[in-house]
Amino acid sequence: MATLRTRSAARLMMTPAVLTLFVWMIVPLAMTLYFSLLRYNLLMPGMEEWAGTLNYRYFLTDPAFGAALVNTLLLVGGVLLITIVGGTLLALLLDQPFFGQGIVRLLVIAPFFVMPTVSALVWKNMLMHPVYGIFAWIARLFGLQPVDWLANLPLFSVTMIVAWQWLPFATLILLTALQSLDEEQKEAAEMDGAGPISRFIYIVLPHLARAMTVVVLIETIFLLSVFAEILVTTNGGPGYESTNITYLVYAQALLQFDVGGASAGGIVAVILANIVAIFLIRLIGKNLEA
Template identity: 60%
Template sequence: MTSSLAKVGFGVFKPKDSRAPRTGALLAPAVGLLLIWMIVPLTMTLWFSFQRYNLQNPLISGFAGFNNYKFLLLYKTLWISIGNTLVLVGSVLSLTIVFGVLFAVVFDEAFFGRNIARLLVIAPFFVMPTVSALIWKNLLMHPVNGLFAWITRSLGLGVVDWFAQAPMISIIIIVAWQWIPFASLILMTAMQSLDREQMEAAYLDGARGLSMFWFITLPHLFRPISVVVMIETIFLLAVFAEILVTTSGGPGNATTTLTYLIYLKALLQWDVGGASAAGVIAIILANVVAAFLIRTVARNLAD
């Protein structure tokens, strides 16, 4: 009876092929490699964060307990760097979302030269951070030879020394210029799936301009905007090259972020223990932000 049913095609009665490889066995090497890749650096960072380990004075060593963390928590620069990091991430996210939505809506309409305009908008994303920072520092924002200085002098206005008078704004502009193309690309792609029949129906019902954008286009972009925010935040928390090339964390601590503070502790002060403790704090901050963003994205995807 079983053999006859199997011949008819009832898969439930087909014998299991014992020679078929198990998925778990195939994935085990890759998963094991990823675990080693993540756990080993994290374990070493945790270990060094509890050690007295300064390369300038190798004679002082041993277990430090929570002294590295206590010093950092009482270190005013740590809280300034955390504040600068949040300001940088929040400002760049706001600019990239606003301009990304703007470009997505504009380039969704047909006009002469649209493909070239799209290419020009997306192009800055492919410029390396160091090159981008040098372009803005020497060609655009330089107080003597920069393009902005030439424009303001031509108009009879004063010259702005961007990296001395408005350092954080300068960093925000540079980083936003790099990440606006990413948001624009994702949101322009999302605009392609917008239901045109729904837009036509709304137009027949009297929706125009701002009301069409507010009630039709923007709700459609909520999900891709959530994805853009999550992806960008992961990378913006680690912004480093733009700060190193332009302001070096200054003037004072005006542009010192948590990532740059770790660099200062590890490679300029040679304080491996303190830098490791700052790294653990950065990991905690990144996980808190990531957990909040993942919940937000999951809520938007569930709607």
Template identity: 75%
Template sequence: MSTVETRAIGRALVAPSVALLFIWMIVPLAMTIYFSTLRYNLLNPALAGFVGVENYVYFLSDPAFFTALRNTLTLIGSVLAITVVGGVGLALLLDQPVWGQPIVRLMVIAPFFVMPTVSALIWKNLLMHPVTGLFAWLANLVGAKPIDWFAQAPLFSVILIVAWQWLPFAALILLTALQSLDEEQKEAAEMDGAGAFSYFAFIVLPHLARPITVVILIETIFLLTVFAEIFVTTGGGPGLQTTNIAFLVYAQALLQYDVGGASAGGIVAVVLANVVAFFLVRLIGRNLEA
């Protein structure tokens, strides 16, 4: 059997799965685009009608959109800063030989496997509750006034919860990269009398550049769709202080019953996500080629 025939058979075997995946993706997208051109409210379905790009104009000119966009960018930037810096430090600590190292690593990585809804409930009711939470108890212990986190610093509270979830992921990726560092480089640095800071700045950090780029790429794509943590803790409030793009689309669809406007918002969110992913993929491609 020739190479051409082998490739043809391979493509024929894979084709049904690819076609099914394509249908699975394209049908919901096509339906969303269709509904985004309609004036369609679930409370008044009889008044549905074609409006073209009116829903897009309304969504993009709504002050809530700019607030949600700012909150989304703030959330992504803050979580990335915390997880990358904290992930590097945590990876360096976990790379040190200690007794019970596998158990310690498992405990550190465990938060990543907790469902977002569950972790949000834990933080809301057990840690950040202004009366019965752990932070309130610690504040009372030192004579300070407890903070009502979700009323006084709502966006910061959401950032902490999301960063707590993604920090183990960053640490795991960076730890794996750290363990692939050539032992000869370590020995050469020690022989040259390099201190801890010089060793980290000129050997460890350049070695971690690529995995840090991967962490930023993966986290950014997922952070664009953060929803459960906001829904469980703040409900997008107070006001619009914790409303991001994903929650704004949800609010229009299931709180205002505006299917047309929410569909337009969903398409806008998809476009933004693809633009961000495009630039990040180009960035990581340059990094890998360097």
């Protein structure tokens, strides 16, 4: 719906964005791919040599990789479970009229705006500290032995922290979806004799399904890359107990200076993320047409 003049202007105006993003994506990715096929360590400069798939074989057969893969899946799965279930309940709660609803809503979404390093440190020190932490105090209040969360349950603790950060995101999106549900539809169901529980199962839940899918997919993209929370709380430890793929690649690259191995890990991470991304892009693309 436009003339030749506006179309050529449009092309010109898109160029900077497209070009910079293209360079940003293609150049480093190509380099990563290239490095992943080299024996290349920053501690031994000038010793680079062709390694073929050796880096991949090392990375994939390293027991750390298996542990990191399992940890990544547990972390992503755990956070998703908590945020979807918790988010739905919170959204339903915030959808009810009560006094000070607006303020409670602000309190609930606040964690999302806290930078990851702050929330990780606050949880690590002031909540989960085995001696001075609030959780320890609560445990003693009930006469229980305080838990050393990060030492004994490192992955679970990281999952808790990350879930706290992402709960608001799920809540906000599900609440938005909930409020877009046509009031008349609920009234029609009520006229048809559906009680509150069947109304939730047959009307509300299907309506939320799309929003839930969006939450799952977008959170997955971000959760695959959880990094700061691990870095400042457990450093991936003890052992590899709380190392995820992202952290493993970081450790390989910037702690062991193994460029080749880290690059191979990076490519593996890209492939894993792409599996999710394909679904997400399809979903959003469908939405674009509607």
